[in-house]
Amino acid sequence: MIAANWQIFTGFAFFIIMVFIAGFYCILVTRNLIRVIIGLELLTKAVTLLIIVSGYVTDRIALAQSLVITLIIIEVVVMAVAAGVILSIYRHNESLASSKLTDLKG
Amino acid sequence: MPSLFILIPIFGIIILNLPLGRLLKRCAFWYAFVLFSLQIILAIFHNPFFWSGALEAISTFFSVKFTIDYLGFLMLLSIGIVCLSSLVVSRYAITDEEERFNFINLLIIASIGMCGIVMVKDIFSLYVFLEVTAVASFILIAFDKGKMALEGAFKYIVLSTIATIMMLSSIALLILVSGGTSFSLIAAALKISGPNIIVSLAVVLFLCALFIKGGVVPFHGWLPDAYSTAPAPASVLLAGIITKVCGIYTLIVLVTSVFGFNEAIGSMFLFVGTLSVLVGAFAALGQNNFNRMLAYSSISQIGYIILGLGTGTALGIAGAAFHIFNHAIFKSQLFVNAAAVRVATGTKNMDDMGGLSAKMPVTGATSVIAMLSTCGVPPMAGFWSKLIIIIALWRSGHFAYGVIAILASLLTLAYMLSMQRRVFFGKVGKGLENVREANFGFSAVSIALSAITIAAGVFFPAIFNKFLMPLAEMFLK
Amino acid sequence: MTIIDSMLLTAMVVAAIWTVMTRSLLKSAIGLALTSAVITIIMFRLNSPFAAVFELSVCTGLITAVFISTISLVKPLTHKQIVQLSKDRIKRFWYLPATVIVVGIVFIYLKIQMPLSLFAGQAEGNARDVLWNSRQLDLFGQIAVLLAGVFGVVILFKETKKK
Numbered sequence: 039m040i041a042a043n044w045q046i047f048t049g050f051a052f053f054i055i056m057v058f059i060a061g062f063y064c065i066l067v068t069r070n071l072i073r074v075i076i077g078l079e080l081l082t083k084a085v086t087l088l089i090i091v092s093g094y095v096t097d098r099i100a101l102a103q104s105l106v107i108t109l110i111i112i113e114v115v116v117m118a119v120a121a122g123v124i125l126s127i128y129r130h131n132e133s134l135a136s137s138k139l140t141d142l143k144g
Numbered sequence: 145m146p147s148l149f150i151l152i153p154i155f156g157i158i159i160l161n162l163p164l165g166r167l168l169k170r171c172a173f174w175y176a177f178v179l180f181s182l183q184i185i186l187a188i189f190h191n192p193f194f195w196s197g198a199l200e201a202i203s204t205f206f207s208v209k210f211t212i213d214y215l216g217f218l219m220l221l222s223i224g225i226v227c228l229s230s231l232v233v234s235r236y237a238i239t240d241e242e243e244r245f246n247f248i249n250l251l252i253i254a255s256i257g258m259c260g261i262v263m264v265k266d267i268f269s270l271y272v273f274l275e276v277t278a279v280a281s282f283i284l285i286a287f288d289k290g291k292m293a294l295e296g297a298f299k300y301i302v303l304s305t306i307a308t309i310m311m312l313s314s315i316a317l318l319i320l321v322s323g324g325t326s327f328s329l330i331a332a333a334l335k336i337s338g339p340n341i342i343v344s345l346a347v348v349l350f351l352c353a354l355f356i357k358g359g360v361v362p363f364h365g366w367l368p369d370a371y372s373t374a375p376a377p378a379s380v381l382l383a384g385i386i387t388k389v390c391g392i393y394t395l396i397v398l399v400t401s402v403f404g405f406n407e408a409i410g411s412m413f414l415f416v417g418t419l420s421v422l423v424g425a426f427a428a429l430g431q432n433n434f435n436r437m438l439a440y441s442s443i444s445q446i447g448y449i450i451l452g453l454g455t456g457t458a459l460g461i462a463g464a465a466f467h468i469f470n471h472a473i474f475k476s477q478l479f480v481n482a483a484a485v486r487v488a489t490g491t492k493n494m495d496d497m498g499g500l501s502a503k504m505p506v507t508g509a510t511s512v513i514a515m516l517s518t519c520g521v522p523p524m525a526g527f528w529s530k531l532i533i534i535i536a537l538w539r540s541g542h543f544a545y546g547v548i549a550i551l552a553s554l555l556t557l558a559y560m561l562s563m564q565r566r567v568f569f570g571k572v573g574k575g576l577e578n579v580r581e582a583n584f585g586f587s588a589v590s591i592a593l594s595a596i597t598i599a600a601g602v603f604f605p606a607i608f609n610k611f612l613m614p615l616a617e618m619f620l621k
Numbered sequence: 622m623t624i625i626d627s628m629l630l631t632a633m634v635v636a637a638i639w640t641v642m643t644r645s646l647l648k649s650a651i652g653l654a655l656t657s658a659v660i661t662i663i664m665f666r667l668n669s670p671f672a673a674v675f676e677l678s679v680c681t682g683l684i685t686a687v688f689i690s691t692i693s694l695v696k697p698l699t700h701k702q703i704v705q706l707s708k709d710r711i712k713r714f715w716y717l718p719a720t721v722i723v724v725g726i727v728f729i730y731l732k733i734q735m736p737l738s739l740f741a742g743q744a745e746g747n748a749r750d751v752l753w754n755s756r757q758l759d760l761f762g763q764i765a766v767l768l769a770g771v772f773g774v775v776i777l778f779k780e781t782k783k784k
Contacts, residue, residue, distance in 0.1 A: 044735040047320070052728055053630035056721050057637045057656075063717045064641040065302070072692060076649050078305045079684065080637055080656065085312045086676065087633075087660055092316040094667045096323050105268055105325070106672040108759045109312065110679050112275045115770035117684055119282050120301050121691045122777030123294055128695055130291045150761055157768055208758050246776055253769045260762060272762035279766055283773040341733060 043095040050091045057084040146210040149259040172248045183224035214614045219262045222472040226384035234377035236585035254280035268325040284378040296373040303366045307356035317346035358391015361420040371439035376483030384476030413454030420447025425555035452533035455540045462616040463532030477514040477593040484586040499572035508568045510590040515560045525600035633659040650688040657681040
């Protein structure tokens with residue numbers, strides 16, 4: 039890996055880390071369950087870009103693309119299941135405030 | 145040919161779900177039964193025709209070669225036994241046929257995921273099969289859509305996805321260093337590269353992700369909630385094998401074959417393992433809910449396994465692997481008993497129970513056997529694996545950790561005895577006079593699992609030569 | 622790294638922060654779609670057309686559809702609740718841009734050493750070849766995940782019969 043490529047990587051990583059922070063912040067601070075999932079989605083996008091950039095910089099772009107395609111399919115299924123769980127919670131609680139999810143303690 | 149473990153179930157599920165009439169749906173139970181029994185038999189008898197041969201027909205469209213080592217055999221055996229127990233329990237615990245059909249399909253998908261995890265030699269395929277198992281377990285926890293179960297499932301989803309994201313970032317950094325994703329490539333690249341912050345960051349991220357998946361303190365937040373609210377057969381599966389394969393087995397494989405073992409990783413494991421043992425044991429002492437207490441007990445036992453792994457010696461790792469097998473057996477046994485008690489009495493609160501051993505003799509007796517194995521009392525199998533781990537700690541010089549492990553065994557004895565006294569012995573609780581013995585399915589599974597625990601303990605010298613020495617030799621290089 | 626790349630990356634970060642900080646859930650979902658679109662353009666510039674097209678169709682399309690349908694199935698809050706939530710919202714959320722700026726400044730002054738990578742560049746086909754020929758195991762994993770997802774959707778989205 040030549041030095042110019044490493045510069046490119048650090049440049050991209052700089053912005054990707056910011057999206058990571060936005061995603062983590064969203065999960066920690068929000069009080070609404072759907073926003074938690076949105077935060078997870080943001081983190082997934084950041085990781086997708088990170089994999090593509092790693093592949094681009096080391097000349098393995100085909101490998102990175104196949105990894106990203108698999109990753110996107112799996113994440114869609116996880117998000118669909120999470121949306122299903124949220125809908126079922128809503129049907130029980132009639133609200134989506136995460137402060138209502140306090141039954142399990144200890 | 146080991147690829148058949150993945151191919152046959154996938155095709156089976158597709159065929160079972162074709163709209164060809166109700167008779168096909170009834171076959172689901174027996175299909176799964178035969179599948180898991182075959183898996184157990186093949187894992188015990190290492191027939192070379194199956195394991196190293198290759199069928200021409202498969203090679204045309206599936207050209208991946210699998211090689212399984214002794215640790216893989218042990219894990220496949222554990223997976224088969226626990227999945228079979230969960231299957232039989234589901235037959236008697238889930239009464240609606242439609243729901244049972246869904247459960248059996250999800251069970252088969254979870255076992256596809258776990259067999260995949262055991263067999264892969266590529267770090268991204270490891271992620272794919274981890275996600276297969278995770279998605280199946282999300283749905284299994286939320287299966288009966290009770291309010292608490294959904295809450296537990298949601299917490300598990302969030303933490304599991306965070307672990308996934310850490311794992312993927314680590315994979316991206318490792319591609320930077322090694323240019324590929326297979327284990328051998330990464331191991332070679334990590335040997336060549338010097339100390340570098342990117343490499344260390346990748347390793348730490350991956351290990352922390354696996355700690356979250358495995359329920360190791362301080363990342364164990366989701367575990368008690370998920371274990372205590374899942375429906376009965378799902379909790380047997382989750383506690384018995386899923387957490388261990390996803391978290392702990394992957395740790396063993398990665399640390400021995402990919403990342404290499406060094407002092408820093410070793411001390412991190414020892415610290416985190418001790419923390420898990422102590423936090424799990426102390427928290428289990430104060431619980432009233434039967435399932436929650438068993439969840440914290442699981443955390444404690446997983447701590448032992450990590451302690452064994454942290455020694456870095458062949459003996460320690462072999463002891464850890466054997467403890468994985470034992471824990472799968474006796475923890476599933478305890479969860480089957482908890483399910484039987486809950487179905488019979490309708491409550492999970494241990495303070496409301498009492499004197500059940502007179503009403504449910506089989507459940508009481510088998511839970512005593514499982515308790516003895518958990519506490520490490522000879523001649524049960526748990527005694528041998530804990531002994532090996534403590535000897536390994538002693539031999540590698542970590543005397544303080546060894547003493548803590550021994551003291552924690554006393555704590556284990558304390559909370560287990562307290563559970564026994566509250567649930568099974570003493571006066572019969574209020575309103576429990578009409579409790580009858582649990583269903584035949586529960587009893588059969590309990591007796592089978594206890595028999596395995598006793599047999600593994602009594603015939604330990606034979607197991608030592610057949611399973612453990614090859615394991616230890618494998619780790620010596 | 623050209624100017625266009627920097628602008629695109631800044632747009633991505635701004636879209637992400639807007640997604641987190643905006644008040645209504647619907648705007649959040651749209652912000653997510655916007656972030657996906659910017660990432661698609663960045664991926665096109667990084668020579669990955671397959672992944673970019675996938676990201677565009679699946680993430681910007683399918684996931685946004687899932688989010689918007691979930692949000693619309695949920696009853697919105699009453700006006701009083703919205704007013705009360707938005708009052709302490711700014712207090713909670715303004716830490717985000719501050720944290721991002723601080724981390725950005727720290728990162729610029731950090732000099733991270735390039736890791737040593739001595740692998741030989743091998744001739745590999747395009748992504749289609751790699752996916753179908755050398756990563757077949759992942760394909761079977763994806764099939765298993767999709768099957769599990771189908772079961773999950775069937776189980777979770779069904780209305781329970783009142784017992």
